[in-house]
Amino acid sequence: MNDDMELEGELRRAAELFDPVPPHLLQVASEAYRFRTIDAELADLTFDSLAGPVPVRGGEHPRLLTFGAAGSALDLEISETGTTNRIVGQVMPPREAAIEVRGPGPVSLTTDSLGRFTVDRVPAGPFSIRCRTGDVAFTTEWVTI
Template sequence: MLRDDPGWESDEVLLRELRAALAEERDVPEHLLQAARAAYTWRTVDAELLALTSYDSILDAGLAKRARAAQTARQLVFDAEGFSVQVEVTEAGVAGQVLPARPGRVWLLTATGPVEDAELDELGMFLLGPPPAGPVRFRCEVDGRTVMTDWVCV
């Protein structure tokens, strides 16, 4: 029914048409659900996730006791297939290295977006200022490859 057709002036006719349109198919077809799930899994295809798999100094019980007593740095290592981000977090800032060493860039991210970024030197090293309170992650772009670490509270 077109808007110029007689009957559209009545709310009852409009509601009847809307009801009929909505009643046609109440369930989302399974093939659309599968396509939506597949599209969702590809949302981060350009940014591989580096998991905190190797080392977190705060989880090392003996070192954690000494760190609390001496206020030493926290060390984190994030690894993925052939790629590693190693960081040391102190009150003064974040020092890190991306391996294998290649030119690139690293960003310190919070839930609200990038806080700071730095260029990687020839050894893959970088320096950033003190991280803000709350969860952070690192995003690295090296040789056209983008990787992001897990979120971690530092």
């Protein structure tokens, strides 16, 4: 048994030396492994201002959404700015995060140290946000604006 483990170790070292795995394949394999928990990473919609009563007074009111996942929350405010929309968001608890707005005209950005971000000129239609902070990554459901 011990001889088998020594042989396996030698074969691993030889493979690493003479036929290393290309870095892009390691990245693809890592992403595929993370994909196994895609259902666990889907953020729950915990608040949508369209689900409640509509204010009687005033003009247009922004749509407010809150998503929660993996001990984090993502607060969004969506407002119409002419022919496009504006998304203002914050990751809670506040911290830097990589944000990807998926949909028409995808956008990738990094929040500030308080977890805040703004995306202007978002076309009408469905969008989803992928948020990655450290080891935690989650995706919102698709929302139509």
